[in-house]
Amino acid sequence: MKEILIKSNEEISTQIIIQGGLTGGLNNYIDDLQNSKKFFLITNTKIAKLYKNLIYKFANDRIFIVKDGEKYKNFKTFEKILNFLLSKKIERSNTIVALGGGVVGDLAGFAASTVLRGVNLIQIPTTLLAMCDSSVGGKTGINSNYGKNLIGTFYNASKVLIDTDFINTLSDYEYKCGLGEAIKYAFIEKSCKNSEYYDLIEYFTRNQRDDVKYDIANTIEKCLKLKANVVMLDRKEGGLRKILNFGHTYAHPIETLSNYRKISHGEAVAYGMRFASKLSKDTGLIDEEYYKKIIFLLDKFELATGKIKYKPDEIIDLMSQDKKVQKNKINLLLPTAPAVVGLFDNINRPSLEASML
Ligand code: NAD
């Protein structure tokens, strides 16, 4: 078992536990939780079916099951969750448990942060992407017609319980998308202040997919330690935390254009990392050798290998609606050296376009 503690200030702290063994550790935690206070579980249809032996521990009338998919991360589902919690007379002392990937985590986190002005939140991530990124750091939210994650809060879970056995039932595609988010940490590692250096670029270059899977708890731990350091220094993304959005300026418009159906977040981020790296190479921020290394890794793990069907123009137009726009300028994170990224707001439209061709 591995444990990480994130402490942003006296009031905000998150205990992260990483372990395997669905029938062991996690069950014991759930028993402990159930004995102490009233819990509401939020999960989705797929997980409820796959893990019925786990969720039967929660009383039926305290489980809310969301439809599966990014397209349900919206106002309607959020409203349904709140109505459910209020109809069950949720109290301030109660806890919401999010059992699922990033979609369930973001929705349940948003509900936990708003219902009764905030109740305790526990995240139990079930996708690799949620384990190595989204369940930690307190970002919650929903999508709207205006774009991705434009509505939400910063609200930290008190506990994140990571059971790596959940990975065994992930589709190949979802596993790959999670790896994409883990590999993102390789490309930003040296920009994560105050952190130990793990040389994830070298790690992912040396290891094959199956080796990485075998060693996944260590990889998740490294990603989360990097994230924890960044979040502790800049919880609300005033500056440093922006580095965690590497690839996202391209990714959010791509997800919006795919109607939150065809291209998942992890794959869209992988496209974003490809495009941003090309832009860096074309503008001389990085040399050909490092660019080839980035592309080699993305190819090796089969991330965003197909040609994207959306036009650069459409993507750029949507970029200007993103949260990352400041003073009408598109903010882009670009690689500037191995494992280092920098923030730029002076990239012209033709260069942006060329990066996606
Ligand atoms: P997801 O939650 O949609 O899960 C992907 C698919 O895997 C879904 O079909 C889901 O039902 C299925 N699934 C989940 N666990 C499974 C399991 N153990 N076995 C089999 N299938 C399983 O997507 P995701 O990739 O986990 O998360 C993407 C979302 O996370 C996006 O909405 C993105 O915006 C958000 N996100 C948030 C943050 C944050 O900091 N809050 C960070 C990154 C991404």
Ligand code: GLY
């Ligand atoms: N995934 C980006 C962040 O948590 O800030």
